[in-house]
């Protein structure tokens with residue numbers, strides 16, 4: 122048994138990243154067996170689930186969308202906030218019940234929660250009906266673990282994060298038109314509230330030649346859009362002396378000629394002028410940037426370890442708006458960080474008013490064990506934090522709507538990627554600027570970039586018809 126070491130991620134060294142090429146093993150032990158996978162958390166986890174699905178199908182499993190008839194249930198978990206933890210343990214209760222009815226059912230838990238020592242200990246004490254816990258650094262070994270499962274709880278969690286595993290095109294991608302492409306793993310920023318550097322380890326960049334090969338291959342298969350993924354995409358290459366930086370990588374990805382390129386997430390601290398130049402120069406790099414603010418108070422930004430001031434954030438914001446025509450910018454904001462006063466919060470509201478974001482993901486601060494902020498005194502009552510969240514959301518929604526209204530009666534390109542959930546006569550897709558649009562149109566337009574006339578606007582979506 123190998124328990125995760127929460128401090129291991131802090132022991133940074135400059136050793137080279139090892140590349141290990143793994144070929145999935147083929148066996149017919151699991152032929153016809155069904156797996157059900159449930160994914161919580163960010164795009165990183167969504168993409169990891171695409172890898173897990175492929176690895177399972179390589180050894181004979183088939184996917185089921187019904188957990189009741191699964192032979193294997195995989196829970197890919199997120200640890201970023203406490204409520205993510207509660208959802209997973211709630212769901213595990215249902216799994217336990219199913220296992221009583223079907224003792225052959227196997228239950229596996231992976232993802233960021235698996236990297237938390239306290240979670241593994243809780244599972245050992247109270248949830249030993251789980252068969253397998255595996256971490257974020259050893260997903261590629263899942264077939265091995267399943268083939269060698271012993272009775273009872275198997276724990277396979279590693280805190281060694283020096284490696285990048287190249288699995289080539291081995292992803293069961295959820296979409297035929299848009300694809301996630303990892304460019305780097307981990308995070309070295311250690312914002313004081315955040316657990317990600319502990320669960321995902323230090324920053325490791327993939328080699329640009331591997332990334333470019335993957336993008337070219339996706340283009341050949343007919344993919345229209347790639348989203349470059351990393352916790353801090355603009356720290357790309359910092360861990361390697363002879364690698365491109367993010368601006369250089371982005372430029373080369375643009376040159377592959379794939380129609381649409383996006384990236385998440387960029388940290389304001391690493392956002393260079395060279396990046397802005399590359400984005401404004403290449404029409405296939407989409408004018409959409411997610412630029413997490415977290416707080417508008419200098420005092421709180423400092424306590425959070427964010428490495429920028431409100432002035433610096435606003436300058437960067439202004440520069441991006443000036444130099445990238447029609448760019449949309451969204452953000453993340455945390456309210457109720459330990460010690461946040463009403464005055465600090467008003468500074469946040471002020472910057473949100475000034476920037477008039479296209480959208481924002483807003484959160485109440487959630488203490489995460491092992492992070493520095495969890496030890497900071499926090500006397501603000503939860504009711505006050507909820508009130509701040511509510512006040513913030515009102516402003517955020519006001520500007521989302523105002524920004525969306527600018528599209529009314531205009532024609533904009535939409536990549537149509539699926540059937541609208543609410544109305545099967547409609548397809549949905551996204552504008553260059555990442556606005557969700559529901560479009561009255563023929564199914565044959567699925568997978569195409571189509572000019573759409575916007576006929577109605579709401580806070581969270583647009584409606585449109587195909588421009589003739």
Ligand code: SAH
Nearest residue numbers: 314315352386413453454455484485486487
């Ligand atoms: N790497 C990205 C995002 C990581 S997590 C970045 O730096 O922007 C996504 C968002 O969750 C963060 O931007 C932050 O707003 C929020 N978040 C992270 N830790 C949190 C915590 N302990 N409590 C509340 N929100 C948190």
Ligand code: SF4
Nearest residue numbers: 308310311312315317
């Ligand atoms: Fe977390 Fe900060 Fe890293 Fe983002 S940059 S993943 S918020 S530590």
Ligand code: F3S
Nearest residue numbers: 162163199200201233
């Ligand atoms: Fe959650 Fe892990 Fe992503 S903690 S936000 S799934 S990196």
